[in-house]
Amino acid sequence: MEDLKIKLAKIKWVLTDCDGVLTDGGVYYGEEGEYLKKFNVRDGMGVERLRTLVQVPTGIITGESSPSVVKRAEKLGITELNLGVKEKKGVVNRILKRYYLKTEELAYIGDDVNDLVVRSLVGLFFCPADALPQVKAEADVILTLDGGRGCFREMAEMIIKAKTD
Known part of the structure; x- marks a missing residue:
């Protein structure tokens, strides 16, 4: 547990998948064929608390290109928004270089097999x-909460606690 706390305290950036992490992975279709996603406000507060309390920004990397994700990112002040990504490893490498990050300073939270490609590029890999x-077999931390039901907030609070204790 002490080793985890040390790793958590080193985190300077968090990257997250969207569907299955910030949402429950479900999609609602409207009469016109548009689709909507449901986000958890607790996760949004986690993004804000990371940024304001410990100066840890959040970025989103998702395979989808959804207007609702853009709106959510705008509301939360997330500027590192990567939509329609088919190859997440390249995006993570670019982020590491752009923000002069070491691997151990980056955390990632993902729920599906397409997230595993970044496992070796981050200091901590979380999953809902x-x-x-x-x-789950590859994750450093398996959170107790499900995707879209506060798992991001749970991770955020772990990082905040480690950085402020």
Whole structure:
């Protein structure tokens, strides 16, 4: 546990998948064919608390290109927004270089097999409680909360506690 606290305290940036982490992975379709996603406000508060209390920004990397994700990112002040990404490893490498980060200073939270490609590029890899078994097997931390139900906030509070204790 002490080793985890040391790793948590080193985090300077958090990257997250969207569907299955910030949402429960479900999609609502409207009459016109548009689709909507439901976000948890507790996770949004986690983004804000990371930024304001310990100066840890959050970025989103998602395979989807959804207007609702853009709106959510704008509301939360997330400027590192990567939509329609098919190859997450390249995006993470670019972020490491752009912000002069070391691997151990970057955390990532993901729920599906396409997130595993970044595992070797981050200091801590988190997953929601309802992540796929293959993802849980590779995660440093399996959170107790599901995607879209506060898992991001749970991770955020772990980082905040480690950096402020």
